[in-house]
Amino acid sequence: MKAVLCHTFTGPGDLRLGEIAEPRPAADEILVDVHAASVSFMDQLLVSGLYQMRPPTPFVPGTEASGVVVAVGDKVTRFAPGDRVACSSWIGGYAERMTAKESKSVRLPDGVAFEAGATVLHNYGTAYYALVDRARAERGETVFITGAAGGVGLAAVDLGRHLGLRVVAGIGSDDKAALVRDYGASEIINYRREDLRHRIKTITGGDGIDVGFDNVGGAIFEQMARLMAWDGRLMPIGFTGGEIPQIPMNLPLLKNYSVIGVFAGAWAEKFSAEAARMNDTLMRMLAEGQIRPHIDRILPLEEAAEAMRAVANRTVQGRIVLKIR
Structure with missing residues (x-):
C-alpha cells in the first residue's frame, strides 16, 4: 500500500512516498481505510527528531486520521467493518491504511465529512482536556490563548467561546486576527509588536488572567507567569517557539495560582476510558455544530512534506488535511 515514510530524523524534506506492507x-485495534489525515506540529517535530519520543525508522508519520473500518481485532467490541471513524495514534496516519487502538477511535457522525473528522481528536481533545478537565474553567473567566490561530490554539478559542469564557487570543501576525475573532475571541493581542503586559493589564482591569493556555513557551510563557490572576491556572501546552521556559516559583506563590501541565496524549494512554468518553462528546458537539474545525487547505498525500513545512513556518491557520481516498 502507498504511504509516506520517514527514514531519518532530518525533517520534512527527507520524507518519501513509498510502498509498504499493509x-x-x-x-x-481496528484497521482503517484512511480517507483523510491531518497534519500537526507534533508530526513535524517527530520527523525532525525534536519530539520526546522517536519511533524506530522507517515509520509512517501521522497522528490523526479518519476513514472506514475494514477489520477489527479479537477484543474489539465497539466497532465493526463498514463503520466510519476518526482515530488517533502516535504514528501511521499518512498511509492508505492504518491501525489504531479501539480506545483512541470514535464513530464519525453521519453527515460529517472525513476531512473535518480528521481534525478534531488532537486539536479539540487537547483543548477540552486542558480547559474542562485540567483548568476547570468557569463561565465568565478570562482565558489567554497563545498560538491562537494554529490547530490547537484555534480549537481552544472555539471551545472557550462555547464554554462562555472571555477569550483573549494571542497571535504572531495581524493576518490571523480576522480568523480568531470569527471563532470567538473578544480581544486580540499581537505579541510580536504589542506590549503583552500592558495589554493584559488593560484588558483585565489589572486583575490578570484566570486561565493561561500557552502553546508557544519561551519568553511568552515567562511573561504570562507575571500576568496571572489570583487563584489562576497557567497551563503549558507545547513549545512551538522552540524554547522550554523557566519561571521563578515565587510567582505562583505570591498569587496562589497553579501551574498545570497538559499532555493530552499521555493522559489518553493512561486513562483510556475517560478519553474515549471525551471523544464521544467532541463528536456529538461536532455533529450539532457546537464546534467547527477550520481547514486551511486540503492537499494530496504526495504533498505531505510541503504541508509539514507550512506548519513549521507558521503559515497555517487551523489544520492542513491530506486527502488520501
Whole structure:
C-alpha cells in the first residue's frame, strides 16, 4: 500500500512516498481505510527528531486520521467493518491504511465529512482536556490563548467561546486576527509588536488572567507567569517557539495560582476510558455544530512534506488535511 515514510530524523524534506506492507490490527485495534489525515506540529517535530519520543525508522508519520473500518481485532467490541471513524495514534496516519487502538477511535457522525473528522481528536481533545478537565474553567473567566490561530490554539478559542469564557487570543501576525475573532475571541493581542503586559493589564482591569493556555513557551510563557490572576491556572501546552521556559516559583506563590501541565496524549494512554468518553462528546458537539474545525487547505498525500513545512513556518491557520481516498 502507498504511504509516506520517514527514514531519518532530518525533517520534512527527507520524507518519501513509498510502498509498504499493509498493517495488521492487534487484538485491541481496528484497521482503517484512511480517507483523510491531518497534519500537526507534533508530526513535524517527530520527523525532525525534536519530539520526546522517536519511533524506530522507517515509520509512517501521522497522528490523526479518519476513514472506514475494514477489520477489527479479537477484543474489539465497539466497532465493526463498514463503520466510519476518526482515530488517533502516535504514528501511521499518512498511509492508505492504518491501525489504531479501539480506545483512541470514535464513530464519525453521519453527515460529517472525513476531512473535518480528521481534525478534531488532537486539536479539540487537547483543548477540552486542558480547559474542562485540567483548568476547570468557569463561565465568565478570562482565558489567554497563545498560538491562537494554529490547530490547537484555534480549537481552544472555539471551545472557550462555547464554554462562555472571555477569550483573549494571542497571535504572531495581524493576518490571523480576522480568523480568531470569527471563532470567538473578544480581544486580540499581537505579541510580536504589542506590549503583552500592558495589554493584559488593560484588558483585565489589572486583575490578570484566570486561565493561561500557552502553546508557544519561551519568553511568552515567562511573561504570562507575571500576568496571572489570583487563584489562576497557567497551563503549558507545547513549545512551538522552540524554547522550554523557566519561571521563578515565587510567582505562583505570591498569587496562589497553579501551574498545570497538559499532555493530552499521555493522559489518553493512561486513562483510556475517560478519553474515549471525551471523544464521544467532541463528536456529538461536532455533529450539532457546537464546534467547527477550520481547514486551511486540503492537499494530496504526495504533498505531505510541503504541508509539514507550512506548519513549521507558521503559515497555517487551523489544520492542513491530506486527502488520501
